[in-house]
Amino acid sequence: MTDTVARPAPGSAHAATEEVSTIVQRRLLQTAIPGPRSRELQRRRESAVSAGFGVTLPVFVEQASGGIVVDVDGNQLIDLASGIAVTSVGASDPDVAxxxxxxxxxxxxxxxxxxxxxxxxxxxxxxxxxxxxxxxxxxxxxxxxxxxxxxxxxxxxxxxxxxxxxxxxxxxxxxxxxxxxxxxxxxxxxxxxxxxxxxxxxxxxxxxxxxxxxxxxxxxxxxxxxxxxxxxxxxxxxxxxxxxxxxxxxxxxxxxxxxxxxxxxxxxxxxxxxxxxxxxxxxxxxxxxxxxxxxxxxxxxxxxxxxxxxxxxxxxxxxxxxxxxxxxxxxxxxxxxxxxxxxxxxxxxxxxxxxxDGLVERARAIEAQVLPRLRALADGCHMIGDVRGRGAMLAIELVKPGTTVPDPAAAKAIAAHCHAEGVITLVCGTFGNVIRLLPPLVIEPALLDDALDVIEHAIREYVNRAPA
Structure with missing residues (x-):
């Protein structure tokens, strides 16, 4: 699941330790989401932590790097949240560490x-x-x-x-x-x-x-x-x-x-x-x-x-x-x-x-990769009211088909489908009807395409299940 690579020679920016573990950048599901160890930890959390803290996805993280979060059950999840736009350079960039x-x-x-x-x-x-x-x-x-x-x-x-x-x-x-x-x-x-x-x-x-x-x-x-x-x-x-x-x-x-x-x-x-x-x-x-x-x-x-x-x-x-x-x-x-x-x-x-590393330009490349796919999806899906954003800050607004009436239930269900398939997405919006995408700026294009495949499938599945 991980590869170990030697750190550069002493005196370099990475010389604080001798080696670093790097995560293979691919989605991998070993258990249901959340897995048994996460569920056990969640029970401990509920008896120790204030209920005022909400949670998007009740999995506990073992490590993270690039566009991947690895949970305590060994599942590798694609990160489209970045800790709410925090880990733009990745969650364990070696220079930062x-x-x-x-x-x-x-x-x-x-x-x-x-x-x-x-x-x-x-x-x-x-x-x-x-x-x-x-x-x-x-x-x-x-x-x-x-x-x-x-x-x-x-x-x-x-x-x-x-x-x-x-x-x-x-x-x-x-x-x-x-x-x-x-x-x-x-x-x-x-x-x-x-x-x-x-x-x-x-x-x-x-x-x-x-x-x-x-x-x-x-x-x-x-x-x-x-x-x-x-x-x-x-x-x-x-x-x-x-x-x-x-x-x-x-x-x-x-x-x-x-x-x-x-x-x-x-x-x-x-x-x-x-x-x-x-x-x-x-x-x-x-x-x-x-x-x-x-x-x-x-x-x-x-x-x-x-x-x-x-x-x-x-x-x-x-x-x-x-x-x-x-x-x-x-x-x-x-x-x-x-x-x-x-x-x-x-x-x-x-x-x-x-x-x-040109991450400002990388954000523009993410926009160029993601927005056309989302807009093509919206063209054939009347529950997508709007697709918008700039750079790596992109969103899908979901509505009752053919209207501007917000559909928070759709956003919640589609996000849950993505979570079950190993893609971390966030819901936002005043009406709770927007799925937002905030990938790390260092995410690999192939990994991002995989996440988009999951999102597209989740939306189409929801449309097919929705009553006429």
């Missing part, structure tokens, strides 16, 4: 606010270089995406002296009190957790498939509604920030219609409002650009990033205009684990792999 081991051997923690270390500065410099725009920037590091978003709002409020925050329909920004409030979907993210944070206002996004004005006028309609909300209900002099995901993640992988986000950015600048791009899921090559904002030439005032930043280690960042980032008082942002040195080392290695 070596960087983690080397840094952990030096020191695991000091707290950057107590004694400093160069890895934090190195990551900040890399993000200042990579994010859109050639203006002077500063970066602050944290641990989670929600922390990054919350601190971006704090910075916007401090620098503008305003309180209100404008968010979009179908948005997802996190699970803390503020970011949960900013998130659109009620169940499971908000139900029972109120009262919510004040001064958060929601406006429609330009969702081509579901725009009340139709796809051709989605941009015009959504921009008009946003401007009306800000100008007549909230007041431009009260709005600190408008925050948007360049492609909405949990909301359904919604690619906004062309011109909408540039229009939002222009309106924000006209009125001294900070424009924040939440690139936590879209950043670091996922959409075929290093940052998804680049697709329409956006230069946000602030960008938040996390997920793929550190190759699986917990690290997030707020990168923005120097005048904004330096306006907050010393000690007003930070955290005990913010910019942990081991996570910083992992981030530097992951960024180097993305740039060295």
């Amino acid at each position: 070596a960087a983690v081991a080397n840094q952990a051997a030096r020191f695991t923690h000091t707290c950057f606010m107590v004694t400093e270390y160069d890895g934090f500065v190195d990551v900040a410099e890399a993000l200042n270089r990579l994010t859109p725009g050639d203006h002077e920037k500063r970066t602050a590091l944290f641990s989670t995406g929600a922390e990054a978003v919350e601190n971006a709002i704090k910075i916007a409020r401090t620098t503008t002296g305003r309180d209100a925050v404008i968010v979009l329909d179908h948005a997802y920004h996190g699970r803390t009190l503020l970011t949960m409030t900013m998130t659109a979907k009620h169940v499971p993210y908000k139900a029972g957790f109120g009262p919510y944070a004040p001064e958060v206002y929601r406006t429609p996004t330009a969702y081509p498939f579901r725009s009340p004005a139709g796809p051709g006028r989605a941009t015009e309609d959504a921009l008009a509604r946003l401007k009306e909300l800000v100008l007549t209900q909230v007041g431009t002099d009260r709005v600190a920030a408008i925050i948007a995901e360049p492609i909405q993640g949990e909301g359904g992988f919604i690619v906004p219609s062309p011109g909408f986000l540039p229009g939002v950015q222009e309106f924000a600048r006209e009125h001294g409002i900070v424009f924040i791009a939440d690139e936590i899921q879209t950043g670091f090559g996922r959409t075929g650009d290093m940052f998804a904002s680049e697709h329409e030439g956006l230069v946000p005032d602030i960008i938040t990033s996390a997920k793929a930043l550190a190759g699986g280690m917990p690290l997030s960042a707020v990168t923005g205009r120097a005048d904004l980032m330096d306006a907050v008082a010393p000690g007003s942002i930070g955290g005990t684990y913010a910019g942990n040195p081991v996570a910083c080392a992992a981030a530097l290695a992951a960024i180097a792999v993305i740039e060295r």
